[in-house]
């Protein structure tokens with residue numbers, strides 16, 4: 001195994017991109033990443049594309065080939081592979097690319113993520129997302145994705161006294177970060193009152209507790225660390241790329257207030273990198289719902305169990321706080337094109353570690369972490385990146 | 388979900404029939420054909436559950452996809468059956484009635500339907516005891 005570095009990043013604007021197709025989006029992200037890396041398409045040896053549900057969203061499967069084709073990369077007949085793990089598809093595409101380079105199979109690899117969600121109506125999109133849960137024993141009895149996280153929220157409030165206000169502050173904080181991010185779907189600041197008076201989706205979660213339906217794509221270029229300086233003066237090194245699985249159904253989990261796959265993937269990542277949670281300067285975590293961010297910052301080891309809500313309300317996870325979380329705006333404000341999210345998280349952390357995050361910059365950030373969850377925690381992917 | 392896919396599991400959905408591993412005395416609902424601790428050493432038999440259990444957590448669903456939208460708001464919960472396993476089910480009660488720790492028993496009810504002229508699905512819900 002050899003060390004791996006990220007030498008290029010690209011990300012589209014996130015949002016309802018009516019004027020852009022599935023193909024337009026990944027082409028844009030890929031070209032931005034290649035330009036940032038200063039390489040030509042001819043140098044790319046392999047491609048991994050994270051995508052959750054193109055079959056439902058754009059009625060197209062076999063998108064590995066399409067991505068290579070329309071990116072102009074089939075002239076060399078490079079291997080191009082679609083990677084799927086629901087909302088963790090992007091993180092898994094990154095990990096797949098890292099493994100390909102670390103194992104010496106390839107030297108120059110693109111890991112990308114793409115989801116075009118707004119070509120179908122909201123009901124169909126909600127149903128597609130429900131397929132990240134257990135279709136037979138959760139969705140078939142009326143469980144929706146928000147209701148599964150709502151049941152985690154209820155259990156967390158019951159066990160630890162987490163409050164409605166603390167949940168709301170996650171959304172308020174992430175919107176305040178998104179307001180500073182030109183790529184974000186939502187750039188408006190909101191208040192706790194706006195969250196707690198928004199329509200109920202699945203009690204106790206309301207509309208402003210939920211990440212939106214989003215179009216977007218992102219890409220990164222990976223090379224062996226020993227070659228990174230051939231391409232850039234600011235390589236970002238991959239210190240760990242770990243993954244863990246758990247039961248598909250929420251009801252079969254050991255705990256409803258801890259995502260065990262997060263705990264395990266994080267433990268493996270910190271062990272691999274030889275680091276501790278306190279060494280992390282900035283993190284992008286999977287806030288598909290407000291409760292998900294509170295559980296993530298606890299399960300990753302940044303805060304004790306039950307302390308995530310109070311820490312959020314105290315501003316410890318805002319830019320300028322003890323451990324800034326979701327400087328991009330997170331899934332809540334930057335948007336959540338499911339297959340692209342895991343790569344976007346890496347793009348944000350690379351910008352932070354390069355010192356290129358402008359108004360979102362965390363002073364002196366040297367080590368960052370990304371945390372990408374599939375479904376309600378059936379798959380978790382964690383990356384640790386460093387300058 | 389297609390008709391065939393739903394009907395295949397009708398005995399389980401209608402009558403709360405799951406499985407039990409006779410090797411380690413663990414009960415499974417939804418049914419499992421592989422006992423995770425025992426794997427190939429497991430001895431799996433069908434098991435009819437009593438249908439009594441306790442609410443572990445819950446939510447009231449206000450926004451639901453087609454097939455369930457007509458029934459909103461409805462109460463959804465994770466129920467722990469007295470034999471041990473947990474499952475996700477609707478609770479037949481007013482949203483203000485439910486709480487964590489509430490005792491419930493299984494009832495046979497309409498689960499959902501596919502459009503106004505479509506198939507009606509039945510299955511197990513739970514009601515306060």
Ligand SMILES: [Zn+2]
Pocket residue numbers: 408409410411412413422423424425426429430
């Ligand atoms: Zn067994």
